[in-house]
Amino acid sequence: MFVAVDIGNQRLKCGIFRFTREAVSIPKPEQTFASQHPAEIVEFVSRAWDERQPAQGSEQGAPLTWWIASVNRPAAGNLLDCLKRERPADPLMLLSAADLPLAVRLPAPDRVGIDRLVNALAAERMRHPDHSAVVVDLGTAITVDTISADGAFLGGAIVLGLASAARALHEFTDMLPLLNVESMACPEAIGKDTEAAMRAGLFWGTLGGIRELLLRQVESLGQTADVFITGGHAALFVEHLGNARHVPDLTLSGIALVAIYYEDRTRQGK
Incomplete structure (x- = not known):
């Protein structure tokens, strides 16, 4: 599983996705959450992710990859700082056009x-x-x-x-x-x-x-x-x-x- 984050000018929106081999036109999130505050995004994802771990046979706190698209540089910086502090083991991917x-x-x-x-x-x-x-x-x-x-x-x-x-x-x-x-x-x-x-x-x-x-x-x-x-x-x-x-x-x-x-x-x- 992984997290997609859309950082806009007014709020951040995240979705939890599952890698799948099913033939679908586009993937759909299993859960979504939106907030103006990066810490609330991290808290929501951490809680949702940790709740899933026992069912998947993984330990709580297991790493989760974040894929981030941002048009708001200050908000992106705040989210990255929060993730490095609260979930330092998680891989972070800040997307660019390339x-x-x-x-x-x-x-x-x-x-x-x-x-x-x-x-x-x-x-x-x-x-x-x-x-x-x-x-x-x-x-x-x-x-x-x-x-x-x-x-x-x-x-x-x-x-x-x-x-x-x-x-x-x-x-x-x-x-x-x-x-x-x-x-x-x-x-x-x-x-x-x-x-x-x-x-x-x-x-x-x-x-x-x-x-x-x-x-x-x-x-x-x-x-x-x-x-x-x-x-x-x-x-x-x-x-x-x-x-x-x-x-x-x-x-x-x-x-x-x-x-x-x-x-x-x-x-x-x-």
Whole structure:
């Protein structure tokens, strides 16, 4: 078993995976947990891992490999420090673009967010063989990225996420309030007060931007594309995006694919 960790700008999310030889498109975590605090991630994994050891015939405290993808350097440093202190025997793998079994047709692959690349790796495994793919990730930033029909990452677009846009409206104006978008539902397009108007603009403006990017990117790809949507606000928008497939743990599954790739290479002696 191993742990995949996705370190974003606002929180860390981890998944516990099992190496398997089953024919599945992407691996799925057996357990997941999210927190803003690295110590809580380590505590959760340690407790879950130690509970499994007696059933597996291993001693409690046995090492566990961590595969980490981060777009937040301070948070990654805090997690690594915590792991070195609390679980010093555990192997740690901090992923970069060069570690992924994914073609990246850009001038500087190492400057692309690793979350975008592991998302693309997972989507590449899930798409129909003769289709390209587009991945929409709704987090602190919204990314809309493309994968070619021959499985290469081609780039995409980055725009403000829902919470980031709400914060910008509040911080760069004098009187607009800070909205809590975590509990947002689909609003009316015509707001009857300031907050309602802000919700209408945030929701429908975000949705319109995603739709336009999807339309233009699919046109640019020139063929049928499978669309996958993930991230903290994905469930809010997926029903408005046609045939988009919601994959909540897409990023963790992409990280897990890298772990399985290297496990297979190790077994083959490569």
